[in-house]
Amino acid sequence: MFRSISNAITLLMATALLVACSPKLDWRTVQSPQERYTALFPGKPDKLERRIPYLDQEFLQTLEAVKIDEDIYSVSTIQLPASQSASLSKLISLLQSNLLDRARASGGDVLIEDGFYKTSEGQRLPTKDYYLDLKKDGKTQQLMRVRWINRVAVNGDSWIYQVSVLHTNAESESTKTFFAKEAYDNFFSDFSPE
Structure with missing residues (x-):
């Protein structure tokens, strides 16, 4: 009897360890040759296209x-x-102000910090990371980390990238502390435009 109880406990512990070790996030490298970037996503992304009016x-x-x-x-x-x-600087400014103004209008905070991204050639270049706290009725509802990256192609075309993670049902943890976790940092550090 003792042996069967011991075996059952061992089996339960092994099952618990396997469940704890099985990743919730299924990290995969996604290459987007048409959009000229490679990114590490925590699952298979959906792809959408739309036309946005500007002037x-x-x-x-x-x-x-x-x-x-x-x-x-x-x-x-x-x-x-x-x-x-x-139109490049005006378009980037418009994209940024849409999000930043929304956060501020909700009574939330915007923190801007220096950051780096790496190109597909492995070159590290400076960027800015924006940490947004979006509120509703005075309470934090969403946290967001976003960065905008501009790259100029050989033919002179400019590519504007907005890399972001939006977290809903936010706790009271600071936005920067929340997004310092590995699951989020991987996404930002492994985005590489051409």
């Missing part, structure tokens, strides 16, 4: 995103032709 023109925006529990990991890409490069 008197439209740009194609491609979005690859995956939802894991209460997190949405996404990479948004806009290609700006070389002939319209004069």
